[in-house]
Amino acid sequence: MEDMITVEHVTKTYGGTAALSDVSFTAKPGRVTGFLGPNGAGKSTAMRIICGLAKPDAGRTLINGQPLNTVNNPAAVVGALLDAGAQHDGRTGKEALTLSAIAMGVPRSRVAEIIDVVGLSSKEASRRIGAYSLGMRQRLGIANALLGDPQILILDEPVNGLDPSGIRWMRDLLRGFAQNGGTVLLSSHLLLEIEAIADDLVVIGGGRVVARGAKETLLSGGETQVRAVDMNRMGGVLAGAGYTAHPTSDGKIATNATTLQVGELALTNSIVLTELSASANGGLEDLFFTLTNATAREQSQPSASKPAPNAPAPFAPNQNGGQR
Ligand SMILES: Nc1ncnc2c1ncn2[C@@H]1O[C@H](COP(=O)(O)OP(=O)(O)OP(=O)(O)O)[C@@H](O)[C@H]1O
Ligand SMILES: [Mg+2]
Structure with a gap:
């Protein structure tokens, strides 16, 4: 053993x-x-x-x-x-x-x-x-x-x-x-x-x-989501360049290429993009950040109603009467 x-x-x-x-x-x-x-x-x-x-x-x-x-x-x-x-x-x-x-x-x-x-x-x-x-x-x-x-x-x-x-x-x-x-x-x-x-x-x-x-x-858990006018070609180009390419439930392509890599591939292949974003799943760093924040929040304000995770909303009007 x-x-x-x-x-x-x-x-x-x-x-x-x-x-x-x-x-x-x-x-x-x-x-x-x-x-x-x-x-x-x-x-x-x-x-x-x-x-x-x-x-x-x-x-x-x-x-x-x-x-x-x-x-x-x-x-x-x-x-x-x-x-x-x-x-x-x-x-x-x-x-x-x-x-x-x-x-x-x-x-x-x-x-x-x-x-x-x-x-x-x-x-x-x-x-x-x-x-x-x-x-x-x-x-x-x-x-x-x-x-x-x-x-x-x-x-x-x-x-x-x-x-x-x-x-x-x-x-x-x-x-x-x-x-x-x-x-x-x-x-x-x-x-x-x-x-x-x-x-x-x-x-x-x-x-x-x-x-x-x-x-x-x-650590490389983050993924990029892309929507293009010609989805089939976008998928083919990504796969041809050695990246993963899966259809998502809302009709986009999820890939392990970065947004920059997808953008460059689209440019060189003259593909028109209508959406390009890094997924909400930002890998381990985001996961750990969320964990750490959740813990800090629970400890510092045990009875407060929970704010939406990762939503600091710096420009939102203050809704709780000046209390921080
Ligand atoms: N002997 C104990 N009696 C009562 N509660 C305990 C005891 N040991 C651990 N706990 C509780 O179990 C939980 C986990 O504690 P633990 O020490 O394992 O965490 P940790 O990940 O090592 O944290 P840290 O990074 O602060 O060292 C905590 O809520 C702690 O209060
Ligand atoms: Mg410990």
């Missing part, structure tokens, strides 16, 4: 509120899977369940096709960074890693090795964790996750607190880990961050998976 993470129909409720509703996805070996969602979406909850720190109300999670509690020596299979803040402040980084090494049955020589891998200096490793910066804590957390030389890495917001060179370092480390056949699941609430690292994406909002798949496919 290949190293991988499987989440099957997981539901988790806290005090009557669903943190996760019927969540299913996988993370595959050799790939970095980005787990993306706004604050409160359920990312940490899902990761805690995968790592066996919380129990799902329904559904199950598997590691290499097996429930975690039947996996032999789980520390050598799964390395996790779930909360970089939750490390014992009074110990030095080196002491903390040494204790982990003992608990995992890993040779102590591995500690110095891993401190080097994560780019902590020996001076930093001998300092109390309480005096660590957030970025240093993240590096220590990664060291802890890598200590048992696992095949699977589960990292909850590992990039938080890292400076640009730290982010690049993390990206290279995780890419290298995946290139060597490892499985990486990492969460973030920032699309750009995930976009730079991940091969596959799982997008979660309000406890539900709203999109998942290869990053390229998801």
Whole structure:
């Protein structure tokens, strides 16, 4: 069985509120899977369940096709960074890693090795964790996750607190880990961050998976709609240029060409267009923006009647008596 993470129909409720509703996805070996969602979406909850720190109300999670509690020596299979803040402040980084090494049955020589891998200096490793910066804590957390030389890495917001060179370092480390056949699941609430690292994406909002798949496919999800005087020729020209072309229910053609590409093709083939627009489905970026906005709206005005999504209407007359 290949190293991988499987989440099957997981539901988790806290005090009557669903943190996760019927969540299913996988993370595959050799790939970095980005787990993306706004604050409160359920990312940490899902990761805690995968790592066996919380129990799902329904559904199950598997590691290499097996429930975690039947996996032999789980520390050598799964390395996790779930909360970089939750490390014992009074110990030095080196002491903390040494204790982990003992608990995992890993040779102590591995500690110095891993401190080097994560780019902590020996001076930093001998300092109390309480005096660590957030970025240093993240590096220590990664060291802890890598200590048992696992095949699977589960990292909850590992990039938080890292400076640009730290982010690049993390990206290279995780890419290298995946290139060597490892499985990486990492969460973030920032699309750009995930976009730079991940091969596959799982997008979660309000406890539900709203999109998942290869990053390229998801990011190019937008489509263009066009209406021309000669629809048959327009369709033929698009297909001939290697683009998709499907009739829509309202008599237009939907294509994966951009509006510019369609316009240029129409011009060179002397086709008269009567309509040309980018579809309302603007791909992952729009989807994520909508999710993030919806969350922000719910949190900031819980009882207000819902405005139409994506309708700021800057020129509309103010209809609610001067209230913003
Ligand atoms: N132990 C808990 N007790 C009660 N509610 C919880 C608990 N853990 C999570 N929740 C709730 O579950 C929902 C999902 O939280 P979770 O921490 O998984 O989100 P997240 O996607 O990790 O968010 P963030 O980006 O802020 O880290 C939230 O509404 C949260 O309040
Ligand atoms: Mg979280």
